[in-house]
Amino acid sequence: MTTQVINFADKFSQFTDLWSPRIIAQMNDYHFKLAKIQGEFIWHSHPETDEVFIVISGSLTIHLRAGDVQLKAGEMAVVPQGVEHKPSAEHECHILLIEPAGTRNTGDAEGDLTAENDVWI
């Protein structure tokens, strides 16, 4: 493995579909994924792992049973293992996700919005 420059804007220019994370890097057994989101996702949790959201552009709401969290560009949050959450964004929002390789986007709530979780760009 060599060390390459990974430019978020360049990577975001390579896809348009929403709620379909693309892998851009691997660190040990973790994947770094970019996603474009808009609208409402579904409630789900990841029973096996914490999940990190970093907002690259736009604004993201992470709905939690304990109350919503609002994130904008330059901000991040950690959703703990097993905690139910539902991401949403009024306008298109670009995010960086960090989680173990193989983590399913819909966690314990597999369904129509479940994306392939091994697509690299």
Add this chain to the structure above:
Amino acid sequence: MTTQVINFADKFSQFTDLWSPRIIAQMNDYHFKLAKIQGEFIWHSHPETDEVFIVISGSLTIHLRAGDVQLKAGEMAVVPQGVEHKPSAEHECHILLIEPAGTRNTGDAEGDLTAENDVWI
């Protein structure tokens, strides 16, 4: 653990010293650390882990035995486990580091620049 908004600019405003990473978040057994860097670090490697650099502001050079990599804001790179590297920055640069909890900043080259690796802000 609750989910909190972590704002990079707010966190960077809380310290001024160079080459002294501050922990801002934990995901499973990984730490997210902010650092302000300027000048030349030392050659070192991390025999046990990959290391991620994300540039929040400014420009970073990661010197590698195979050639240098230049990163600016909005870009990231993964330095693989065991690969010798030396970060440097001509002007003050603000970076986000992601690596396992307990990873020493100077890796296998402990010395004057070795920082405490458990300081949260």
